[in-house]
Amino acid sequence: MNADPVQRVLESLAARGKPVRKEGAGWVACCPAHDDSRPSLAVGRGRNGDALVFCRSAGCRAAEIVAALGMKLPDLKAGSAHAFLPTIEDSHRPAQGSGFRTAKEAAQWLRSKRGAWTRIHHYTDAAGEPLGIMLRWDYGDAEGKPRKYFAPVWRFGGSWRIGCVSDGRPLYALSELGSIGRVFIVEGEKCADILHSIGVCATTSSFGARAAHLSSWLPLAGREACVLPDADAGGTGYAHEVKALLEALELPARVRIVRLPGLRDGTKDDVQQWLENRHHGDADSAFAELQALADAAFAQEGGAA
Numbered sequence: 001m002n003a004d005p006v007q008r009v010l011e012s013l014a015a016r017g018k019p020v021r022k023e024g025a026g027w028v029a030c031c032p033a034h035d036d037s038r039p040s041l042a043v044g045r046g047r048n049g050d051a052l053v054f055c056r057s058a059g060c061r062a063a064e065i066v067a068a069l070g071m072k073l074p075d076l077k078a079g080s081a082h083a084f085l086p087t088i089e090d091s092h093r094p095a096q097g098s099g100f101r102t103a104k105e106a107a108q109w110l111r112s113k114r115g116a117w118t119r120i121h122h123y124t125d126a127a128g129e130p131l132g133i134m135l136r137w138d139y140g141d142a143e144g145k146p147r148k149y150f151a152p153v154w155r156f157g158g159s160w161r162i163g164c165v166s167d168g169r170p171l172y173a174l175s176e177l178g179s180i181g182r183v184f185i186v187e188g189e190k191c192a193d194i195l196h197s198i199g200v201c202a203t204t205s206s207f208g209a210r211a212a213h214l215s216s217w218l219p220l221a222g223r224e225a226c227v228l229p230d231a232d233a234g235g236t237g238y239a240h241e242v243k244a245l246l247e248a249l250e251l252p253a254r255v256r257i258v259r260l261p262g263l264r265d266g267t268k269d270d271v272q273q274w275l276e277n278r279h280h281g282d283a284d285s286a287f288a289e290l291q292a293l294a295d296a297a298f299a300q301e302g303g304a305a
């Protein structure tokens with residue numbers, strides 16, 4: 001039996017007909033704990049030498065994955081120090097108290113207080129099960145300046161409440177992220193939707209530029225992640241915080257920050273202006289430019305920030 005826990009995991013996968021492929025700093029294979037047709041299982045080596053396993057599509061728990069490999073959780077440990085990746089479910093902390101029976105009821109109550117919302121964004125888990133919705137109101141203030149207001153409606157156990165889990169929040173479009181390949185990260189659900197509209201795999205954290213640390217970035221463990229900052233100072237700060245969070249994962253993501261060409265510094269320009277001004281809404285040319293920018297950034301060792 002191999003003493004190295006990572007090698008043991010890789011060998012157990014291969015022995016069970018799950019071919020292992022190198023990806024970034026780790027490996028990927030089909031997850032042995034669920035019916036997996038595309039490689040969802042990320043395997044990596046933690047800083048202390050432990051084997052790390054993480055199912056990026058069905059969210060299988062480490063205990064289920066090692067059981068399917070004929071191993072036990074302690075077998076993942078290299079020494080006495082250990083750190084298991086929590087699953088997304090583990091990081092949710094349902095609050096006490098009663099709420100609304102459905103998300104729709106809660107949203108209707110909010111509409112009765114604030115009027116019709118401008119946008120609605122749905123949050124799900126990796127399997128597409130609803131977790132919450134984010135409502136957005138755009139309005140003008142007394143001076144006519146554009147303002148926005150967000151209100152989340154979240155599922156806590158069997159009921160829906162106005163509010164959100166305090167940390168470990170799911171990334172946006174979790175069920176769209178797939179399990180392999182490059183993911184683009186933008187600031188805000190609207191920008192992620194814009195990238196989805198041109199066929200790009202994209203996500204964001206909820207609640208704006210200063211709340212990145214409240215989301216769980218685990219689904220991007222070991223993947224290529226390309227952050228596209230907005231043109232303002234907040235956008236730069238967000239990009240660097242996301243990069244730090246992704247690189248701090250036990251199985252770090254490979255991260256590049258890519259500035260979109262043509263954005264006017266210090267404005268609120270983002271992917272919307274880039275798509276409109278540079279590509280006139282042409283999805284094919286925008287998609288090609290984005291992937292080429294990312295390819296160039298990842299080709300650079302270490303990456304420019």
Ligand SMILES: [Zn+2]
Nearest residue numbers: 031034055060
């Ligand atoms: Zn799985």
